[in-house]
Amino acid sequence: MLHSHVTPAIVLRARSLGESDKIVSFLTETHGKVTGIAKGAKRSRKRFVNSLEPFSLVNLCFRDRLQNSLAFIIASDLLRSFKQLATTLEKISFASYIVEVTDGLIGERDENPLVFRHLRDGLGYLDEHGASLRFLTAFELKLLQLAGYQPLLDRCKRCGKDRRDRLTDRWHFSPRDGGILCETCSRWTKEILPLAAKALEVLVDLQVERSTTFPCMLLSSSVVKEIRFVMQRFIQFHMDREIKSSSFLNDFSIM
Ligand SMILES: [Zn+2]
Structure with a gap:
């Protein structure tokens, strides 16, 4: 039999399998993303007391199975449920x-x-503070950096x-290039997104300082839109699929 592993983990998603089982994906601290089957999760609540709900921070015990990409979830103990997340x-x-x-x-x-720690801290921040596009954008920039897509x-x-030598230029962002392009270079490039000087400055600030706590800045809604559009398109480019939960973001216009 293969060894079992114990690691802190965050529940990313869960779905039912048949009458009693669940397939659950976790982001673990020591083994990356782990997807496994939780046998009897829908019936026996003993091994999985409230610990397979999305966003939960758990202590996960699992083992790999021979010739099967799904791990076997032995137990999952709730460490923190981020209760406030469900309030609004x-x-x-x-x-x-x-x-x-x-x-x-x-x-x-x-x-x-x-x-793993970035997501845990991000959920913790949302749990304790209000949500803002500023937090979200800083979260995304740091995540991209940690995942190797800065x-x-x-x-x-x-x-x-240099951007600072050409503040009056019309800059663009190219998801394919993974960065900004000057006026000359963007002239011959398809699939580029406009990025006004102000929008670019905000992104650079958030990337460097990564502070999510400074007060909201007054930005025109077009600047906020540009920032959000660039971030989502860039992340989507690397995910290679639609971001399902992004539609609500369009209702926010303050950064
Ligand atoms: Zn250039």
Whole structure:
């Protein structure tokens, strides 16, 4: 029999399988993303007391199975349920979004303890504070960095022209290039997204400082829209699928 492993983990998603089982995906601290079968999870609540709900932080015990990509979930003990997340639609929506994009950017068994901690801290922040697009954008930028997709925002990805030398230029973001392009380089490129100087400045600030706590800034709604559009399109490019929980974000216009 294969060894069992014990690790802190966050429940990403769960679905029913037949009458009594569940298939559950976790982001673990030590084994990356682990998807497994929880036998009898719908009937016997003893081994899985409230610990298979999305967003829960648990202590997971699992073992791999020979010739089967699904792990066997032995037990899952609740460490923290982030109870406040369920109190408002806004918090649930933001939590669903950060869980979905983390899930989408991290592959099965991609070991990355820093991503685990980032998601845990992100859910903790949402649980204790209000949700804001500023928090969300900072979360995304840090996640992209930890997952190996950090966008280049201070100079042209192709020719290296510095953003601060060309503040009046019309800059664009290219998801395919993974960074900003100057006016000249973007002229010949398809699938680029406009990024006004102000929007770019906010993104650079959030990428460098990563502070989610400073007060809201007054930004025009077009700047907020550009920032959100760039972030979502870039993440989607790397996820290679639609972000299902993103539609609610369009209702927010304050950063
Ligand atoms: Zn250039």
